[in-house]
Amino acid sequence: MTINGRHIDQRTVRSALALAAAAPSVHNSQPWRWVVGPHTIHLHADLARWLPATDADGRDMIVSCGAALHHARVALAAAGLASSVHRMPNRDEPDHLAAVALHPRPADDTDLTLAAAILRRRTDRRRFTDWEVPSAFIDELSERAAEQGALLRPVTAARSRGRLLEAIQAAAEAQESNVAYLAERAIRTGCHADVEGIPAVNLLRDAVVSGGGTAMQFSDGLVEQPSDGAPDGALLTVLATGSDDPLSQLRAGEALSAVLLHATELGLATCPLSRPLEVGTSRRTVRDEVLEGTAAPQLVLRVGWAPLGSPVRPTPRRPIDDMIKQFAL
C-alpha cells in the first residue's frame, strides 16, 4: 500500500487490526469485517454475526463495530499510522460503516500507552468493591466520551438509580422467558464458546450475589464470589447520544472504546450492560426516567474497582484472517 508516495507495510496494518480484534462486542460476536484496499481500510458490519433475538434493532452490533473502529484507530496510531474516518460512506450500502484513510505519522507516548491498554482491558462481571470512583476520574471518562460525540451520564441520584435497576430487572425477566433469546445465548456462552462467544470461566454462576443484581446470570458460569453481604459498589453510567440512528450508534461504540481504554489506564474495572436497552419497554424507561428524555441511551456501563483475587481471563477471538479481506496490495 502506498500513500502520498510513502509505502505502508501491509503487515503493520494487519497486526494493528489483529490488536483491534480485542475490542469488546455483544456476546463476543465480533460482528465486523475489514476490507483492506490500496489507500483505505473499510469497516463493514458482518450481518452473519448479528444476534436478532438478543439485538432486534441491531444497536449492539453497530456499537460493537464502533468499538472495533476506535480500537483500530488506536492500534494504527501506535503503529505510526494516523487515520481520517468517513463514517457511513455509502448510502446504498448500510453495512459499510466506515472508510479509514491512513497517513504516516510517528506514534507518541499517548498513542503507545492507550494501545497497551487494549491488551489489559477485560469485561469484569464480578461485584465491585465499595471504594468510590473519584469524581475527577468520572469527569475524565465523560470527556473521553464527549470527544467521540457521546454523553456518559453517571447515575447517582437514588431515584434514577432505582429506576435503572428496575429496568435491568424487567429486561432480564422479559428475556428469560423468550425462547429464541435463550437459544441464541446458549449457543454463544459457556461450554459452546470457542473463538467467539463467552467461555464459562468468564461468566458468573450467580449474578444476584456476585454482580449485585446488575450483571447477567449464566447457569453455566464458573466465576463465584463469596457472599459476604456487601452490595455491588459499581458506579452505574449510561452512554447516550443525541439521536438514535446507525451513525449515532457507531459513534457510541467509538466512545465506549475510548471510555473503556481510559478506565483501564486509570486502573478501573468495567462491564458493559446492553440488556436493559435490548427490550423496548426497559429502553424507554432508561430514556425517559433515567435520562429525562434528553438523549438516546446506547449502553449501560458499570465502572468501579475490581475485587482482589484472580484477574479476569482474556476472552478468545476469531483468527484475524477470518476478519480481513485484502485486495490490491
Ligand SMILES: Cc1cc2nc3c(=O)[nH]c(=O)nc-3n(C[C@H](O)[C@H](O)[C@H](O)COP(=O)(O)O)c2cc1C
Ligand atoms: C454492545 C455490547 C454489549 C454488551 N453487553 C453485555 C451485557 O449485557 N452483559 C455482559 O456481561 N457483557 C456485555 N458485553 C461485554 C461482552 O460480553 C464482552 O465484550 C465480550 O464477551 C468479550 O470479552 P472482553 O470484553 O473481556 O474482551 C457487551 C459488549 C458490547 C460491546
